[in-house]
Amino acid sequence: MDTTPLTLLERLRREPNDDDWQRFFELYRPFLRGEFLAHGVSPSDVDDLIQEVMLAWHGKVKEFEDDGTTNKFRNWLRVTARHRYLNHFRDNKRWHNRGQIDSYFSGIADPASEISKRWDREHDMKVLQAALERAREKFKDQACWPPFEMIFSKGMTAAETAAALGMRIGTVYVYQSRVLKYLSELVQGMIEDS
Numbered sequence: 391m392d393t394t395p396l397t398l399l400e401r402l403r404r405e406p407n408d409d410d411w412q413r414f415f416e417l418y419r420p421f422l423r424g425e426f427l428a429h430g431v432s433p434s435d436v437d438d439l440i441q442e443v444m445l446a447w448h449g450k451v452k453e454f455e456d457d458g459t460t461n462k463f464r465n466w467l468r469v470t471a472r473h474r475y476l477n478h479f480r481d482n483k484r485w486h487n488r489g490q491i492d493s494y495f496s497g498i499a500d501p502a503s504e505i506s507k508r509w510d511r512e513h514d515m516k517v518l519q520a521a522l523e524r525a526r527e528k529f530k531d532q533a534c535w536p537p538f539e540m541i542f543s544k545g546m547t548a549a550e551t552a553a554a555l556g557m558r559i560g561t562v563y564v565y566q567s568r569v570l571k572y573l574s575e576l577v578q579g580m581i582e583d584s
Contacts, residue, residue, distance in 0.1 A: 397575070397578040398410060398413060398414060398417075398576065398578070399454075399463060402414060402447075402451045403451050403452060403454060406451075411448075413524065413576070414444075414447075415444060416520055416523075416524065417517050417520045417521065417524075417576075417577075418443075418444070418467075418517070418520075419440055420516050420519070420520055421512065421513055421516035421517060421520075422439070422440045422443060422471065423436055423437075423440060424512070424516060425471070425509065425512065426439055426440070426471075426475075429494040430494070431475070435478065435479075438478060439471075439474055439475060439478055442474040442477075442478060443467070443470055443471055443474050446470050446474060447467075447470070450466075454466065464509075464510060464513055465501060467513070468498050468501075468506065468509060471498075472498060517577060518573075518577060521573055521576045521577050522573070524576060525569055525572055525573055525576070528572065529568075529569055529572075533565060534564075534565030534566070534568045534569055535565075535569065536555060537551050537552075537555060537557070537561075537562045537565045537566055538565060538566050538569040538570075540554065540555075541562075541566060548562045548563060548566070
């Protein structure tokens with residue numbers, strides 16, 4: 391019997407292994423780093439803040455109630471990043487660019503604000519980019535990666551890809567499907583379906 395694979399968030403809640411935590415870190419570190427740096431957090435503080443957010447998730451993951459919506463986790467991440475930022479700078483009595491950063495983190499607290507909507511778009515884009523990198527590493531030495539890359543990166547049709555690689559169009563679709571399935575499982579529950 392075929393069972394639905396657990397999402398990364400579900401695995402982290404139930405019985406995570408080191409690969410699950412590494413995958414989560416690889417998906418979220420680039421996003422958090424980019425957000426913190428883009429909004430005035432000094433490079434010397436960014437890694438500390440990322441670590442604090444990751445530790446907060448590690449401590450809360452077992453009690454996190456996932457209702458199957460992407461927004462619940464993103465909202466948790468948004469609020470946690472804001473609180474970790476405030477606690478970090480209050481505890482260390484260092485407020486670099488406080489006005490700019492306070493304005494940003496106040497804006498992301500409101501899910502309807504433009505800042506919050508931009509956070510969501512950036513979040514989805516960075517998580518998807520990280521997932522694509524992970525897929526590239528997983529499939530780079532397999533026959534399914536070149537067709538996928540030709541279709542999604544170069545915009546070629548399946549027929550053009552089949553002709554260029556000397557394979558049947560059905561094979562191109564099968565290879566494309568394998569990579570898409572992996573990507574879907576990797577980001578399930580983490581980015582908006584659109």
